[in-house]
Amino acid sequence: MIATTVSSGALVxxxxxxxxxxxxxxxxxxxxxxxxxxxxxxxALEGVGAALxxxxxxxxxxxxxxxxxxxxxxxxxxxxxxxxxxxxWLRKAILRSSGLKAMHDEDAIYHETVEELSELATGPKRDRxxxxxxxxxxxxxxxxxxxxxxxxxxxxxRLGLASVSAASAxxxxxxxxxxVAKQLSKVPENAMKMGVGVLLVSYGTFWTGExxxxxxxxxxxxxxxxxxxxxxxxxxxxxxxxREGVGDPANVA
Amino acid sequence: MxxxxxxxxxxxxxxxxxxxxxxxxxxTPELFVAALVIIAAVTxxxxxxxxxxxxxxxxPLLAIVALGVSVHRAQRAARK
Numbered sequence: 178m179i180a181t182t183v184s185s186g187a188l189v190x191x192x193x194x195x196x197x198x199x200x201x202x203x204x205x206x207x208x209x210x211x212x213x214x215x216x217x218x219x220x221a222l223e224g225v226g227a228a229l230x231x232x233x234x235x236x237x238x239x240x241x242x243x244x245x246x247x248x249x250x251x252x253x254x255x256x257x258x259x260x261x262x263x264x265x266w267l268r269k270a271i272l273r274s275s276g277l278k279a280m281h282d283e284d285a286i287y288h289e290t291v292e293e294l295s296e297l298a299t300g301p302k303r304d305r306x307x308x309x310x311x312x313x314x315x316x317x318x319x320x321x322x323x324x325x326x327x328x329x330x331x332x333x334x335r336l337g338l339a340s341v342s343a344a345s346a347x348x349x350x351x352x353x354x355x356x357v358a359k360q361l362s363k364v365p366e367n368a369m370k371m372g373v374g375v376l377l378v379s380y381g382t383f384w385t386g387e388x389x390x391x392x393x394x395x396x397x398x399x400x401x402x403x404x405x406x407x408x409x410x411x412x413x414x415x416x417x418x419x420r421e422g423v424g425d426p427a428n429v430a
Numbered sequence: 431m432x433x434x435x436x437x438x439x440x441x442x443x444x445x446x447x448x449x450x451x452x453x454x455x456x457x458t459p460e461l462f463v464a465a466l467v468i469i470a471a472v473t474x475x476x477x478x479x480x481x482x483x484x485x486x487x488x489x490p491l492l493a494i495v496a497l498g499v500s501v502h503r504a505q506r507a508a509r510k
Contacts, residue, residue, distance in 0.1 A: 204457055211457055257465050264461045268500050277508050324453070378497075382490050389472050391485045396448060411492045414501055421505070 186397040189404065190329050193376035197325050198346035200369050201318040206354040207283045211290035212307050219266055220304040225310030229347075232319045236326055236340060243331040247302030253388025255332040258324075263377025270371035271411060275418035282423050325377075332384050336373035375411060392396045460503060464496030 212221040243251065272278035294310065322343050330339030382403050386393060393399040435441075455462045471492060476485040 191490055253469070257469060258454070260468070261461055261465045263462075264493065264497050264500065265456070265458055267462070267497060268458060268504070270503055277504060312473070320449075322455075340487070347492050378493060380495055385469065386472070386485070386489050389476050391472065391476050391489065394487065406490055407494070410497065414498060417503060418501065421462075 184397050185401050186333055187335060188375055189380060190333055190335055190339060192327055193344040193373060193380060194322075194329060195337045195346045196369050196376070197344040197373045198322045199299050199350050200373060201322050202347050202350035203283065203354070203366060204281075204286075205315045205318035206350060207287050208290055208312050211287050212294060212311045212314075215294040216304050216307040217292050219355060220307035223312040224308040224313075227308075228312045228315035228319060232323050235320075235323050236336075240327050240331055240336045240340075241326060247296050248256055249388050249390070250333055251388075252384045255328040256384030256386070256388050258328055258381070258383055259377050260381030262324075263379075263381050265374075266370055267374030267378060267407070270367055270374050271414050271418065272413045274371065277284070277418060283366070288342045323395050329380060330404060348358060371411060375404055377406045378407050455490060458500055460500050464492070464499070468492045468496065 209221055209225055212224075240405035269278065273280050290310075294306065304346050326336070326339045326343050333339075383393070395402070419423055436444075468489065472485050472489050475481045475488055
């Protein structure tokens with residue numbers, strides 16, 4: 178059931194899952210559009226459908242099972258995963274903002290995928306290559322979303338709210354993406370990634386502390402303090418890197 | 431199908447382990463190690479020494495330091 182009271186925890190959860198799902202959906206949609214335009218839509222859409230079913234099964238299977246794990250252990254493990262994952266996203270977004278790493282270019286990925294697929298022969302009825310490429314694109318990008326939905330949803334006992342937030346992002350990006358077609362490069366992906374990184378590290382810090390029996394002053398509201406703190410740290414790091422100048426982005430992992 | 435291919439269960443297990451390795455360690459092992467160090471430090475502060483106020487401040491500050499170190503490593507790599 179969707180929580181009826183809006184707490185700062187619920188707000189951070191909804192925004193984090195929605196933005197993360199939207200970013201991953203943009204990346205998946207680029208691949209699906211390239212497959213559909215190059216080799217036809219039928220098998221591509223079948224691949225998308227099959228991947229979505231697999232992802233829903235994963236959430237339905239693992240989500241309720243995780244709720245039975247002892248709360249402190251669950252909070253600690255989930256907090257640590259979110260903290261690591263959030264720092265990885267934040268690091269990447271900081272490096273891209275400061276020019277140390279190349280921006281994620283959806284146009285380039287689209288053209289690259291189209292080129293690769295055009296060289297392959299098309300099957301008589303069902304196009305296996307279309308199906309597999311679309312399935313892999315949606316499944317692999319969606320897997321990160323599934324982990325976020327399960328970790329954030331179960332730790333906060335709001336699996337329904339997290340699932341609805343992710344599903345809304347998938348539908349909205351899907352509809353808008355289908356309309357604007359090949360203009361996905363205009364989505365401010367790095368800014369969204371930075372926002373998600375800040376929210377994930379904030380959530381990760383909060384749940385790691387809960388798992389270690391840290392008593393947060395201000396309870397749930399501490400999350401908002403973390404969001405402000407990490408946003409400030411991110412902004413400072415970007416400014417520092419820009420001031421110091423960049424080297425060769427090709428050397429950065 | 432290849433004769434020498436390992437059994438399906440083994441391939442599945444290997445794939446599962448590889449996924450989590452890539453997901454948590456990947457290109458940034460320093461962030462994985464930092465998370466373990468942060469957990470160990472906060473455990474000592476909160477559970478062993480019962481210093482809640484210091485643990486409250488240490489957890490986010492150590493995370494920011496870890497992020498700064500990781501970004502600095504990337505900057506050094508770019509300059510090589």
